[in-house]
Amino acid sequence: YGNAQKTLDLRRLHNYFFHWPLTHADEVVFYSKHNVPIAQKLGIRNVRYIPLIVDDDRWETASASDGIEQLPKAPYGLFVGQMKERKGWDVLLRAIPSVPRRVLPAFVFVSSSSISEPASFGALADPLGVRDRVVFLGRIRSNGDLRAVFERSALVVVPSRYEGFGLVPLDAFESGKPVVASRVEAMTDFLENGRNSRLVPPKDPEALARAITEVAADAALQAKLVEGGRETLARMKSLAAAEEWVNFYEKLLRS
Incomplete structure (x- = not known):
């Protein structure tokens, strides 16, 4: 049980630090249009779409x-x-x-x-x-x-x-x-x-x-x-x- 709890705690910590920038950024840019309404529904502010530039x-x-x-x-x-x-x-x-x-x-x-x-x-x-x-x-x-x-x-x-x-x-x-x-x-x-x-x-x-x-x-x-x-x-x-x-x-x- 101890190892399982430790794994769960680490996942929660990872999840927190992974998503923290989304909720604290001055601007959030997606290069896929479909992500914008999803982010807005999650309450993320200042969301925009800019097309990807191809680097070949x-x-x-x-x-x-x-x-x-x-x-x-x-x-x-x-x-x-x-x-x-x-x-x-x-x-x-x-x-x-x-x-x-x-x-x-x-x-x-x-x-x-x-x-x-x-x-x-x-x-x-x-x-x-x-x-x-x-x-x-x-x-x-x-x-x-x-x-x-x-x-x-x-x-x-x-x-x-x-x-x-x-x-x-x-x-x-x-x-x-x-x-x-x-x-x-x-x-x-x-x-x-x-x-x-x-x-x-x-x-x-x-x-x-x-x-x-x-x-x-x-x-x-x-x-x-x-x-x-x-x-x-x-x-x-x-x-x-x-x-x-x-x-x-x-x-x-x-x-």
């Missing part, structure tokens, strides 16, 4: 690598994210059997949270009969290697159950790859179905499989989504987006 330095300074031997030779769909339920990696695994092999033969999973394949991954992949279609790369330490994984993919899948923002679609845009993603708050701040992405309801493997198949089989649609992604990225890199942040900081300093 890591891609500009990283040379694509040829050193990842595990990558499939065939076209593949790419998942990048932590092996957590909210990221929806399991939803993608369940979708794969319904994606015709002739349309997209393979899928690659990259995860910052797991060096080796977690037991839960195999426990789902094996009964689904997709073991020969999936490659689990785990954590990739080099930006050059990560860039290569993106650039060799056919499309990028973001099957999240929910997101705080969602950076993976931006990496896909940067790499010139079409995106298939869940229609969830935060990502819909910048993802538009049919313009820069193909969006589907979250937690729906069959809908995800249909969207993946549609995009993978249609070169014209791929080109349209890639161009929409480039336009979105250019807007998020613009001077106008940066000036909004500069104006905010200047006003804050004056006050």
Whole structure:
């Protein structure tokens, strides 16, 4: 009982210090619109939304690598994210059997949270009969290697159950790859179905499989989504987006 109480006390202390800045800050800025009404309902003052500025330095300074031997030779769909339920990696695994092999033969999973394949991954992949279609790369330490994984993919899948923002679609845009993603708050701040992405309801493997198949089989649609992604990225890199942040900081300093 003593250890359990100590753990509870530490969690309460951590929770207090984690949330203290939210209630005592002069200004609270979110770069996802959906957080603003939530914060306001919690009684947090001086809340505002400012769009995220995209910094692509890591891609500009990283040379694509040829050193990842595990990558499939065939076209593949790419998942990048932590092996957590909210990221929806399991939803993608369940979708794969319904994606015709002739349309997209393979899928690659990259995860910052797991060096080796977690037991839960195999426990789902094996009964689904997709073991020969999936490659689990785990954590990739080099930006050059990560860039290569993106650039060799056919499309990028973001099957999240929910997101705080969602950076993976931006990496896909940067790499010139079409995106298939869940229609969830935060990502819909910048993802538009049919313009820069193909969006589907979250937690729906069959809908995800249909969207993946549609995009993978249609070169014209791929080109349209890639161009929409480039336009979105250019807007998020613009001077106008940066000036909004500069104006905010200047006003804050004056006050």
